[in-house]
Amino acid sequence: MYQRxxxxxxxxxxxxxxxxxxxxxxxxxxxxxxxxTYRAIFDGTGLNWLFPWVSGxxxxxxxxxxxxxxxxxxxxxxxxxxxxxxxxxxxxNIGGQGQYTVGTVVAVQTGIWFASMPKPxxxxxxxxxxxxxxAVWAGIAGVLRATVGAHEVIxxxxxxxxxxxxxxxxxxxxGPLQDKRFGAVNPNTPDIVASAKLPVFWGDPQLxxxxxxxxxxxxxxxxxxxxxxxxxxGYEVRAVxxxxxxxxxxxxxxxxxxFLAMAISGAFAGLxxxxxxxxxxxxxxxxxxxxxxxxxxxxAVALLGRNSAVGVFFASLVFAALLNGTSARALDxxxxxxxxxxxxxxxxxxxxxxxxxxxLLVVYLWQARRKLGLVGRDGLEPGKEPAAS
Amino acid sequence: MSVRAESVRSGWERATGPRAVGILxxxxxxxxxxxxxxxxxxxxxxxxxAVGILxAAAGIWAxxxxxxxxxxxxxxxxxxxxxxxxxxxxxxxxxxxIVVFWGALVTATLRWATPLTFAAIGxxxxxxxxxxxxxxxxxxxxxxFFGALGADKTGSWEGGLLIAMAAGGALxxxxxFFAIHLRADQIVGGxxxxxxxxxxxxxxxxDVYGQQGTPTNLPAIPDVHFNWLQHVPPHQLGSFxxxxxxxxxxxxxxxxxxxxxxxxxxxxxxxxxxxxxxGEHPRAADTVGISVYAVRYSAVVVSxxxxxxxxxxxxxxxxxxFSEGxxxxxxxxxxxxxxxxxxxxxxxFGAALLFGFSSALALRLPDAYGSSAGTLFxxxxxxxxxIAVAGVIGRSIPPAAIGRPYKKQ
Numbered sequence: 068m069y070q071r072x073x074x075x076x077x078x079x080x081x082x083x084x085x086x087x088x089x090x091x092x093x094x095x096x097x098x099x100x101x102x103x104t105y106r107a108i109f110d111g112t113g114l115n116w117l118f119p120w121v122s123g124x125x126x127x128x129x130x131x132x133x134x135x136x137x138x139x140x141x142x143x144x145x146x147x148x149x150x151x152x153x154x155x156x157x158x159x160n161i162g163g164q165g166q167y168t169v170g171t172v173v174a175v176q177t178g179i180w181f182a183s184m185p186k187p188x189x190x191x192x193x194x195x196x197x198x199x200x201x202a203v204w205a206g207i208a209g210v211l212r213a214t215v216g217a218h219e220v221i222x223x224x225x226x227x228x229x230x231x232x233x234x235x236x237x238x239x240x241x242g243p244l245q246d247k248r249f250g251a252v253n254p255n256t257p258d259i260v261a262s263a264k265l266p267v268f269w270g271d272p273q274l275x276x277x278x279x280x281x282x283x284x285x286x287x288x289x290x291x292x293x294x295x296x297x298x299x300x301g302y303e304v305r306a307v308x309x310x311x312x313x314x315x316x317x318x319x320x321x322x323x324x325x326f327l328a329m330a331i332s333g334a335f336a337g338l339x340x341x342x343x344x345x346x347x348x349x350x351x352x353x354x355x356x357x358x359x360x361x362x363x364x365x366x367a368v369a370l371l372g373r374n375s376a377v378g379v380f381f382a383s384l385v386f387a388a389l390l391n392g393t394s395a396r397a398l399d400x401x402x403x404x405x406x407x408x409x410x411x412x413x414x415x416x417x418x419x420x421x422x423x424x425x426x427l428l429v430v431y432l433w434q435a436r437r438k439l440g441l442v443g444r445d446g447l448e449p450g451k452e453p454a455a456s
Numbered sequence: 457m458s459v460r461a462e463s464v465r466s467g468w469e470r471a472t473g474p475r476a477v478g479i480l481x482x483x484x485x486x487x488x489x490x491x492x493x494x495x496x497x498x499x500x501x502x503x504x505x506a507v508g509i510l511x512a513a514a515g516i517w518a519x520x521x522x523x524x525x526x527x528x529x530x531x532x533x534x535x536x537x538x539x540x541x542x543x544x545x546x547x548x549x550x551x552x553x554i555v556v557f558w559g560a561l562v563t564a565t566l567r568w569a570t571p572l573t574f575a576a577i578g579x580x581x582x583x584x585x586x587x588x589x590x591x592x593x594x595x596x597x598x599x600x601f602f603g604a605l606g607a608d609k610t611g612s613w614e615g616g617l618l619i620a621m622a623a624g625g626a627l628x629x630x631x632x633f634f635a636i637h638l639r640a641d642q643i644v645g646g647x648x649x650x651x652x653x654x655x656x657x658x659x660x661x662x663d664v665y666g667q668q669g670t671p672t673n674l675p676a677i678p679d680v681h682f683n684w685l686q687h688v689p690p691h692q693l694g695s696f697x698x699x700x701x702x703x704x705x706x707x708x709x710x711x712x713x714x715x716x717x718x719x720x721x722x723x724x725x726x727x728x729x730x731x732x733x734x735g736e737h738p739r740a741a742d743t744v745g746i747s748v749y750a751v752r753y754s755a756v757v758v759s760x761x762x763x764x765x766x767x768x769x770x771x772x773x774x775x776x777x778f779s780e781g782x783x784x785x786x787x788x789x790x791x792x793x794x795x796x797x798x799x800x801x802x803x804x805f806g807a808a809l810l811f812g813f814s815s816a817l818a819l820r821l822p823d824a825y826g827s828s829a830g831t832l833f834x835x836x837x838x839x840x841x842x843i844a845v846a847g848v849i850g851r852s853i854p855p856a857a858i859g860r861p862y863k864k865q
Contacts, residue, residue, distance in 0.1 A: 092659070096659070096660075096663050097663070159641075159643050159644070161590075161643070161647065211842075211845070211846050215846055217845040217846055218845070218854075220588075220590065220643050221791075221792075221795060221841070221845050222842060222845060222846075224590075224788055224791070224792075225792065225838040225839075225841050225842045225845075226838075226842070228785055228788065228835065228838040229835045229838045229839060229842070231785075232831060232832065232834040232835035232838075233832065233835055235831050235834075236828055236831040236832040236835075239828060239831050240828060241828035242828050242831075363651070366644075366647055367651070370644065404662065406662045407659055407662050407663060409658075410654075410655050410656075410658035410659035410662060411655070411659060412655070413651055413652075413654050413655030413658060413659075414651075414652060414655035414656060414659060415655075416651050416655070417648050417649070417650075417651030417652030417653075417654075417655055418648075418652070420644060420647055420648035420651060421630075421634060421640075421645060421648035421649075421652065424634075424640045424641050424644040424645065424648075425634055425638045425640040428638055431638075
């Protein structure tokens with residue numbers, strides 16, 4: 068059901084359709100030109116940096132914006148991989164957000180502790196512990212699925228909210244991690260020490276430059292591909308995803324695959340939390356804990372990316388660009404209200420998730436086209452089965 | 457066979473059966489906690505602990521007689537009761553009196569349980585017919601926003617409710633179309649519904665109300681006043697009843713007929729039989745002439761309408777305003793209540809009461825014990841549900857065909 072990878076037509080059509088609907092919403096509600104709105108959002112993403120003819124101040128601004136887009140893209144790639152890995156095993160890990168939150172909490176605590184450690188070791192231990200925390204958090208759902216058959220969707224939803232409230236307790240007023248020095252309106256933890264901060268390789272380290280977490284995420288893409296395509300574990304995971312019953316008959320330990328798939332999936336999400344925290348957030352505050360959506364965007368990234376490494380790369384770029392392009396910092400308010408644009412992003416995200424799973428819609432439309440006499444009898448898409456009947 | 461065996465049992469046998477003893481155990485567990493609280497205020501731990509141990513013993517006996525669900529429930533209730541009672545006897549009387557003001561707790565519990573119950577009953581219709589509804593959260597949110605918008609634009613709360621119901625039904629129709637006709641994955645579809653609802657309500661809210669927020673004079677669903685309750689003798693009982701039930705929102709009262717009607721419809725009428733048949737074995741239902749698609753479409757739309765009512769109660773019955781993402785996970789708690797309650801109306805209501813009570817308590821704890829205690833308490837419903845689906849307190853078994861698209865032959 069979920070395991071399918073490959074096929075670029077439906078995701079492209081879906082994304083295009085979602086953007087067209089988004090444009091219609093813009094016209095219908097504000098009467099503004101959707102093209103100029105999208106143009107402003109595009110400029111906000113900094114992707115115009117790639118055009119050689121952009122120069123001078125515009126080029127400088129574009130570089131700053133592109134750094135921010137890639138900064139968002141890195142965790143999206145990882146939460147996307149988290150959802151995708153579970154999907155390939157036939158599991159829906161809707162708990163990426165909780166695993167991400169657990170990762171950030173462990174990363175912030177590790178980043179505050181061990182202050183005397185050398186930098187590479189400190190970073191490594193923080194990343195490893197946060198990744199493990201994510202794996203454990205998802206592993207709970209994996210164990211429950213593997214042993215008593217509790218559906219992972221229900222358990223991961225519950226684990227999301229448990230993570231949210233426990234993290235709120237830890238970070239919030241009177242919580243053990245709260246920085247007691249400030250009686251702030253929005254309680255937060257202290258900053259991590261300098262030795263735990265990820266090095267910045269592009270842009271100003273004082274102004275949220277792009278940190279090496281981006282390369283960690285790219286490496287995770289490679290790991291994802293290798294594990295799934297080149298290892299026994301990956302083969303078993305995919306076999307279970309295709310048909311759990313058949314996999315069981317051929318001697319694959321299905322419960323073990325379920326558990327490992329969930330744990331690995333959670334590890335990606337925990338890693339996402341680690342690089343966000345060690346890369347640019349440096350501390351947690353209550354609002355961020357309660358409003359973060361990175362894990363949920365991972366669902367859209369995985370679905371649009373067809374659960375493949377390459378797909379997740381491009382899908383995370385699309386959503387990172389959307390998120391950053393519509394942020395209050397990047398979007399010119401005189402062209403479009405960033406608050407509206409932020410919600411427009413959510414609508415587009417919802418449409419993508421809604422339509423990308425509905426292959427049959429494409430098949431229906433294709434058949435309708437044939438009925439209308441636009442094509443001949445052999446009008447089916449190449450490589451696509453006839454409307455599975 | 458077991459059904460017949462149960463029906464011929466005499467009343468006495470039933471009263472001493474493991475199930476009844478287990479329920480007694482749950483009651484004893486609750487009693488042990490209650491003894492340490494106002495107005496009884498047992499100051500030593502002996503009596504509450506003794507009562508708690510009795511409750512646990514009843515639970516163990518019930519478990520040994522294979523009444524596992526109720527039995528483990530009694531053991532859990534007894535343990536929670538004993539721990540709670542010990543904590544309460546260590547706590548100062550003034551703190552206890554601040555937190556445990558029974559009248560206010562009862563009314564707050566019902567107030568928090570109402571939106572959960574509406575959404576959970578809605579979810580029951582959808583899931584009993586075989587369509588998973590993760591989108592309850594989104595349908596509630598849409599109900600909350602369109603309830604406020606409708607009440608504002610039509611100038612009446614009835615208008616608000618109607619528009620909320622229409623909006624919730626429409627969103628549910630999208631879910632139904634993708635789940636039933638397009639046979640898309642229902643969980644993915646429900647997730648999409650949640651994202652869409654968040655985006656649509658947020659967008660329209662910013663577009664229509666902008667920085668000012670919803671108007672302060674938003675028409676509200678009225679409260680129902682029972683002033684005579686305070687005159688019930690004796691005085692303490694009267695004031696308790698008045699504080700609990702004297703001034704509650706109309707929607708809270710409407711929850712009770714909804715429960716009864718949905719129970720009767722689901723379990724005592726041909727309509728309910730059809731819904732359940734379609735959810736358990738759609739092919740068999742189809743064979744005897746039930747339209748699987750029609751049943752599922754109506755059930756999903758009903759779920760959207762009911763969830764939207766729960767959301768509208770939040771915005772125009774409770775808070776009297778709308779804010780972005782205001783349902784804040786209540787749709788998921790409702791889903792949890794539905795599962796915790798075993799996909800049955802009164803089971804779901806019981807779970808909603810439990811979750812509502814924990815919300816009510818979480819809001820009162822900070823007054824005496826600092827805000828961090830209340831925050832941690834908010835996680836309780838989710839932990840309980842996790843334990844319930846893990847099968848520690850009896851497994852929750854979903855309808856057989858849940859989540860499976862049906863293909864006509």
